[in-house]
């Protein structure tokens with residue numbers, strides 16, 4: 001890093017050829033160092049960027065759960081899970097320890113015709129596809145569906161928090177099925193997919 005005269009220029013990189021802004025420096029400080037933790041998330045092409053981004057942030061525990069807000073000294077009424085009202089609402093609880101989420105994962109496992117989805121940590125969810133026998137396409141479908149499920153759970157949580165809705169497991173499951181079906185159909189390989197994803201996974 002070098003500083004020149006009255007106008008500061010930040011140089012970095014192995015050869016010092018790259019310049020970057022203050023905002024980028026801040027991002028590096030805030031995010032870069034701690035992101036060196038091993039990340040399991042692989043970006044999935046058949047689901048939207050916003051869902052990929054959400055899962056990426058969730059793995060790094062950068063989503064605004066109640067516990068995360070409390071850590072930032074943002075005032076929340078309590079730290080209890082918005083979906084089940086028991087347990088501290090952090091990433092691990094919301095997506096793996098929550099009774100509401102558990103019901104959704106159970107249904108998704110059945111729909112995908114795979115063993116019941118059990119996870120103790122968010123990272124466990126990101127390797128579910130490795131336990132699924134079959135070709136790379138089956139694994140891609142499962143990986144995407146797991147990510148869509150996380151997204152749907154977070155949406156349901158937010159709707160309850162901000163709009164006062166009372167989400168039900170069956171509604172979240174229906175959302176995941178509907179979005180997965182829609183987004184998978186966007187891929188040419190799956191243009192003619194049938195509704196039963198479990199059957200699809202056995203066929204590909």
Ligand SMILES: [Zn+2]
Pocket residue numbers: 081082083084085086087093094097098099100
């Ligand atoms: Zn919960």
